[in-house]
Amino acid sequence: MPRRRRPEPAPAHPRHPDAPVIEFRQVALTYPGPPPVEALRPCDLTVRRGEFVTVVGPSGSGKSTFLNVAGLLDSPTAGHYLLDGIDTGRLPDHARTALRGRRIGFVFQSFHLLSHRSALENVALAMLYASVPRTERLHRARAALEQVGLGHRTGAVPGRLSGGERQRVAIARALVGRPSLLLCDEPTGNLDSANAASVLALLDELHTAGMTVLVITHDAGVAAHGHRTLTVHDGVLRERVTA
Template sequence: MTAVVTMGAVGLTYPGPPSVRALLPTDFVVERGEYVTIMGPSGSGKSTFLNILGLLDRPTEGTFALDGIDVSSLRERQRAALRANRIGFVFQAFHLMPYRTATENVALAQLYSGVPLAKRMANARAALDRVGMSHRADALPKTLSGGERQRVAIARALAHGPSLLLCDEPTGNLDTTTSGSILELLDELHAAEMTLVVITHDPQVAARGQRKVTIRDGMLDE
């Protein structure tokens, strides 16, 4: 079975002057169905690594394949299409449209994928049900708690059936109890064979992963 993520000596240097080596050459593989956490302090290179993983930045060296597709030579339009179809993003800030219902927010993620409206709405309702939010499908974000908003954001990331769920500090804006419920949801998604990469500075969040990777000064270490 093809790994979801395969990186060979991937590195990134930002041009100067002076140039900055943000990520040292890194080998990194995520098998289908794995739950990997990446932990490091501020300035460690987490954001750089996230941007490469999410096809937002191009590495300046090495090779990177997503679902067996070599992304190194793809044009920006092709990279954007691959990102839209195969990666689901969950952020610390929920990024929900304030005047759209939960269902509409989730459906918006598929707006440019060519999926007909009826199918987008059906996918959105199914994703909300998957994260335990079907009872709040018609609610506006301002009427939802922080935990509920993050569940809607996770549903939005799941709606198009991605190969990889990429989470950046998914509990950073939540209290301890609510954080626990979101981490339990991620555990459930992993149990259902979703491939997860969670980037965090929190040791308790990092400990939930099947594999824990640390990053410091642009260098990954398992």
């Protein structure tokens, strides 16, 4: 008889389908001084499931701080951040780390791929510590690469891929854990115009399929892909109002 696949453990915090993916309630982050720096001033924000939101602002405006808070890389010093309805401030550090790994897929300007590993291996490694059997990891990695249009490049190492293809591998790696949120930091920053357009078209496709996408960018053309755009200036987060 064929061996049965070992079931994945139930998540410690099941998703709440009606809850916003991101909910900030007067969230702020102040770095201690002297003098203290208000990197993110108290703000409210709701990002609902299936939205495509972009965040823009000049260098030093607080975009990176916002990214770090939204991505559970830094903890706010005030307010409450709920991810999928879970109050992240009530979690111990190890539980926050686990929640980040399950619920948030990161895509960065620098692709952060292992040069000596194939595209398939780079994607599968994202699940190495998620108690997923190796055969299942490879199956899901292939499916993720198919999803981003790279099913024919599974065996290629990053040095054999174009910049756009490397970013697609990075997006597949972010998707393979089936996150609630795809959080992208300047995802086209290292790409030429043709590859940038291809990656943005992929993000549009993922959003159309139901993925919640949040993109931090300095590029107005990239920001225009969002259905909503937020601005950050001197640590103040605001919704951009269009006429």
